[in-house]
Amino acid sequence: MVRNFLFHRVSPQRDLLWDPMSVELFDKCIGYITNKYKVVRFEDLIDSDKLLVENKIATIMFDDGYKDNIEYALPILNKYNCKASFYVVTDCIDKNKPTWTHQLEYLFQHTNISDINIDFDFIPENMRVSSLHDTKARLKYVLQLNPILKKLPYHQLEKVIERVNNTYNDIHLPKLMMNWDDLRELSKQGHYIGSHSALHSTFGYASNDDFIMNELMVSGNRIMEELGYFPKTISYPVGSYNSQTKKLVKQAGYKAGLAVKQSIFNPQTTDLFEVDRIELYNESWWKTKMRISNSLEIIKKLIKYR
Ligand SMILES: [Zn+2]
Secondary structure (H helix, E strand, O other): OEEEEEEOOEOOOOOOOOOOEOHHHHHHHHHHHHHHOEEOOHHHHOOOOHHHHOOOEEEEEEEEOEOHHHHHHHHHHHHOOOOOEEEEOHHHHHHOOOOHHHHHHHHHHHOOOOEEEOOOOOOOHHHHEEEOOOHHHHHHHHHHHHHHHOOOOHHHHHHHHHHHHHHOOOOOOOOOEOOHHHHHHHHHOOOEEEEOOOOOOOHHHOOOHHHHHHHHHHHHHHHHHHHOOOOOEEEOHHHOOOHHHHHHHHHHOOOEEEOOOOOOEOOOOOOOOOEOOEEOOOOOHHHHHHHHHOHHHHHHHHHHOO
């Protein structure tokens, strides 16, 4: 049984839509986790019997590749002598651009332009054209749009992202990502760098196998070029995958695929291509502690089955 804890941003910066975890809370989390569990790198568990025999083990994981991981999270990881795994979107690292999900949220939150027109036939009619007069209206709209976009194949999604970027041209996207030197430094210090795809596309909704294979190979090969190895692990963007994804991930040469299921990974009942991870957020400490012990999910299940 392994508890895989997933983080994204760790920063004192605040965000209305996707708030980074505060540095204080992150410190508390790592202190608590290292005290309760033995923290190892997930990649060291693959192909070892530790996965089956040990019970009180945990891993620390980061998705997306934000610069604040090295600025704010790394000193805390060092303080508790803790090695983590970082899953990066290689195109975002190459271009220092946030993932499309973050781009979208950032643009809608910060623009001063009112009108948006995404008149594509694959977008529901009531969402195609809108006049959004203030930040509140724009936030409401993007929260509705986001789940629709997550279900589109990438070639359609790309059109929407391009349109939003062109419309909200009063905004420059922030430079928030790590570069390859940062990742080399993390790797040198004993942390693991794995793939989180090339484009942050949702594998579960991809239009065809070739597209997914390309995502798997391009990102794996970029890591190989820069860091000298083909990654053992891939974290599924937006947690999206299906049985075909799992097959392709295996074929591409990865040893494990990481999902987000808010539960403890049991290798006796779940295979290595849909590994459970527990995501932690910028919430109150009592709620975070319940997530860490997984009691929040257990309580939810009890209520559901009553
Ligand atoms: Zn991601």
